[in-house]
Amino acid sequence: MTDKITVAGVSVDTRHWIGGERVASAGTFTDVSPIDGSVIGEIARGTATEAAAAVAAAKAAFPAWAATSRAERARLLHAVADGVEKRIEELAIVETTDNGSLLRSHRRGVMPRVAHNFRFFADWLLTLEHEDFDTRGHTNHVDWDPAGPSVLITPWNAPLMLSTWKIAPALAAGNTVVLKPAEWTPLTASLLADITAEAGLPAGVLNIVQGYGSEIGDALTSDPDVRRISFTGSVPTAKRISASAAANLTPLSLELGGKSPLLVFADADLDLAVDLAVEQYDNAGQVCLAATRILVEEPIAEEFTRRFTQKAAGIVQGDPRDEATDIGPNIHPRQLEKIDGFVQRAIAAGARAVIGGHRKDGQYYAPTLLTDVAQDSEIVQEEVFGPVLTLQTFTTEDEAVGLANDTRFGLAATVATGDKERAGRVTAQLVAGTVWVNCFFVRDLQAPFGGSRHSGVGREGGNWSFDFYCDLKNTVTAPKGWKDRG
CATH class of the missing domain: 3.40.605.10 (Aldehyde Dehydrogenase; Chain A, domain 1)
Incomplete structure (x- = not known):
């Protein structure tokens, strides 16, 4: 050599x-x-x-x-x-x-x-x-x-x-x-x-x-x-x-690993919440902290999904050396196989791909959002580490917290709400090393991380x-x- x-x-x-x-x-x-x-x-x-x-x-x-x-x-x-x-x-x-x-x-x-x-x-x-x-x-x-x-x-x-x-x-x-x-x-x-x-x-x-x-x-x-x-x-x-x-x-x-939730309450700034959700595709989803499980309060779920789909359509995927590119490839053919395996098994089990759900040329995977997923399903419980998000709905604050905490992981969580008191109640109950409220990926080296x-x-x-x-x-x-x- x-x-x-x-x-x-x-x-x-x-x-x-x-x-x-x-x-x-x-x-x-x-x-x-x-x-x-x-x-x-x-x-x-x-x-x-x-x-x-x-x-x-x-x-x-x-x-x-x-x-x-x-x-x-x-x-x-x-x-x-x-x-x-x-x-x-x-x-x-x-x-x-x-x-x-x-x-x-x-x-x-x-x-x-x-x-x-x-x-x-x-x-x-x-x-x-x-x-x-x-x-x-x-x-x-x-x-x-x-x-x-x-x-x-x-x-x-x-x-x-x-x-x-x-x-x-x-x-x-x-x-x-x-x-x-x-x-x-x-x-x-x-x-x-x-x-x-x-x-x-x-x-x-x-x-x-x-x-x-x-x-x-x-x-x-x-x-x-x-x-x-x-x-x-x-x-x-x-x-x-x-x-x-x-x-x-x-x-x-x-x-x-992580399987972090993003909780979106009906009182949240919806545009902000959509921005936070689309941000989870950063680095082609290869971020341990990514909030890959989007939990949306039922009254706003349809509008959230519409705005999310519209926003995600603007993502530019391609050569990461190009200034215009938003997300690049996944790291390795083995990782691409793993990502696609998760998605295809989920679809076979009844999930619906609102966007994506397939490979692109080379080592690129289309940004994907899956709905109609069960809480105990593999796609909800296991880390994919690719540009794949799931969307579930909830009707009460307690249900949101229950869904958020219902995995074996506890790395991070993100909460979108316009109610300061609710933010305090919810964050106090979330099992996570880091919790962001109305923001994402704000990191300070003096803070504890794990x-x-x-x-x-x-x-x-x-x-x-x-x-x-x-x-x-x-x-x-x-x-x-x-x-x-x-």
């Missing part, structure tokens, strides 16, 4: 990044663009050998990095952010080529957010403290001690942003990192390795191993030298990771990230017992 490939004019190294050096593998895997199915290149395919080497490099680098002052860690993370900002255009076009998300979104929102991830946690580190408190004259002092090497396993739908959402707090906390990016979208992680090296991050502090989770995942998550594991992805994979980590009692943070039930374990963001990536220590000091050294 060649050590480097050129992607949209950008040179990308195809090897792992271990201990501050590029490391090749005997085998490779093929990276394919979802835009047109073209082969991007052959990527180093990690084995348990590379996984062990990465963990060993992280372990060796940990003592010095953990002992590095907060101010110096923060300075280096800001330097990484500077490097990201200098290469936003390169990162944007490479990631669009690799995962098919909109180039305009990568340029204007996603890659700037990558830089912000580093800046936010660097700044938060410098303010991290707990006020000392008294217990019967004794002083309690809380410290956040670095925990150790951390394995981060990240998904393909927003590869670099979601990777750095984990990398930044882990490094800020004083941990060293082994990142395993999704095999369908490995390229921007490789560029990040270059950026961190140029910023002066010491060798071994960040390591990147590419490959298939089935081949290297267990080697990473079962290693006794790993002290934290953070994973974003599917419930079945999370169960395997949890079992693997159990032998070493390695703490886990798991952000998993899911309930099968949508995850733990929370990250602000202090919650440091609570996870650190070992918290309370030191209790007596007021007497000191010897006079004078």
